[in-house]
Amino acid sequence: MLINFFYLLRNNGLPVSLREHLTLIEALSKGVIEYNVDDFYALSRSILVKHEKNLDKFDQLFGLFMQGVHNQSIEQLVEIPKEWLENLGARDFTEEEKALIEAMGGLEALMERFKELMEQQKERHQGGNTWIGTMGTSPFGANGYNPEGVRIGQKEGRHGRATKVWDKRTYKNLDDNVELNTRNMKMALRRLRILTREGVQDELDINTTIKKTSKNGGWLDLEMVPIKKNNVKVLILFDIGGSMDSYIHLCEKFFSAAKYEFKHLEFYYFHNCLYEYVWKDNRRRHEERIPTYEIFNKYNKDYKVILVGDATMGPYEVTAQYGSVEHYNEESGKVWLERLKENYPNYIWLNPTDHKYWEYTPSIEQIKEIMKDRMYPLTLDGLTQAMRGLKDKKLKFEG
Numbered sequence: 001m002l003i004n005f006f007y008l009l010r011n012n013g014l015p016v017s018l019r020e021h022l023t024l025i026e027a028l029s030k031g032v033i034e035y036n037v038d039d040f041y042a043l044s045r046s047i048l049v050k051h052e053k054n055l056d057k058f059d060q061l062f063g064l065f066m067q068g069v070h071n072q073s074i075e076q077l078v079e080i081p082k083e084w085l086e087n088l089g090a091r092d093f094t095e096e097e098k099a100l101i102e103a104m105g106g107l108e109a110l111m112e113r114f115k116e117l118m119e120q121q122k123e124r125h126q127g128g129n130t131w132i133g134t135m136g137t138s139p140f141g142a143n144g145y146n147p148e149g150v151r152i153g154q155k156e157g158r159h160g161r162a163t164k165v166w167d168k169r170t171y172k173n174l175d176d177n178v179e180l181n182t183r184n185m186k187m188a189l190r191r192l193r194i195l196t197r198e199g200v201q202d203e204l205d206i207n208t209t210i211k212k213t214s215k216n217g218g219w220l221d222l223e224m225v226p227i228k229k230n231n232v233k234v235l236i237l238f239d240i241g242g243s244m245d246s247y248i249h250l251c252e253k254f255f256s257a258a259k260y261e262f263k264h265l266e267f268y269y270f271h272n273c274l275y276e277y278v279w280k281d282n283r284r285r286h287e288e289r290i291p292t293y294e295i296f297n298k299y300n301k302d303y304k305v306i307l308v309g310d311a312t313m314g315p316y317e318v319t320a321q322y323g324s325v326e327h328y329n330e331e332s333g334k335v336w337l338e339r340l341k342e343n344y345p346n347y348i349w350l351n352p353t354d355h356k357y358w359e360y361t362p363s364i365e366q367i368k369e370i371m372k373d374r375m376y377p378l379t380l381d382g383l384t385q386a387m388r389g390l391k392d393k394k395l396k397f398e399g
Contacts (some may be wrong), residue, residue: 185257238311273333
């Protein structure tokens with residue numbers, strides 16, 4: 001049985017080793033847990049999952065395994081649109097109505113029918129007897145009734161008749177390729193650390209204390225040092241307006257995480273591509289412009305530069321004089337990006353656009369080439385690689 005579980009995880013990309021599999025078997029043989037699903041889930045997750053980005057994938061695969069669908073892949077799993085299951089109130093069924101509803105005939109028949117419905121259904125349904133929905137007699141959905149069904153999107157049981165509960169996964173949205181939340185961003189940004197000790201000596205240096213105490217024949221000799229602080233200097237340039245309006249909430253989360261993680265953080269705005277000026281206040285972007293040369297002179301090469309933008313524009317906005325859609329730029333965006341690279345050896349470009357669409361947008365490919373392939377998607381994996389790229393100038397995104 002457990003070998004099927006091991007291969008299910010491995011075949012769906014979860015990095016599980018044979019040693020971990022044997023550790024799980026050993027833990028079970030020694031009676032570390034009681035024999036129930038919840039304990040087995042907690043034990044196997046703690047042993048087999050090495051990174052939180054894989055928790056959501058593990059939850060899905062564990063659910064498949066417990067259903068006995070060993071040969072199914074994670075790609076066959078589906079997300080049910082929230083509006084299909086929106087709770088508009090519960091429906092009470094009379095005993096006569098309940099008696100007329102037939103069971104489908106076991107878990108295997110239910111799951112097979114569920115798979116068929118997910119391939120066919122295109123919209124919300126309410127009060128019916130066939131589709132996934134609410135307040136009906138279908139075996140699939142919420143706030144209805146069926147003598148043998150799969151409860152989906154309902155917080156608790158009402159009739160105690162569900163054969164399977166489609167639970168909300170605890171670790172949803174921690175996968176590599178999903179958009180980030182603020183917590184995940186903070187964790188990824190921590191990889192960009194330059195730790196130094198400055199200020200008041202209020203942290204105990206244990207190793208030095210032990211050595212000095214030993215030399216003193218056992219008389220305690222405390223050695224105190226300043227606390228380590230992340231003193232990396234970061235300059236962020238945000239593309240704002242136009243097509244970036246779709247990503248404004250994601251950029252706000254990233255900005256919030258960056259302010260939390262970096263003590264020395266400066267930021268400015270630009271539109272589409274970097275040109276001869278930037279600004280601080282979007283409400284006064286035309287009145288209070290700051291020359292880009294002034295930015296180059298103000299912040300030295302110690303600063304690590306992050307440009308955030310979808311890089312989606314007309315190709316001429318990157319390469320042509322007067323190509324900007326907002327003003328007559330005397331020099332092209334490419335010229336200014338090259339100058340930025342000369343001033344700051346550590347730079348990256350974060351792109352919120354889904355990586356799979358990059359090759360279909362010429363301007364993205366242009367800027368990606370100018371940035372020497374140091375463009376990363378704004379996902380957990382992309383941001384993690386980006387932080388490493390700011391330390392290693394040769395590191396490129398591996399999608």
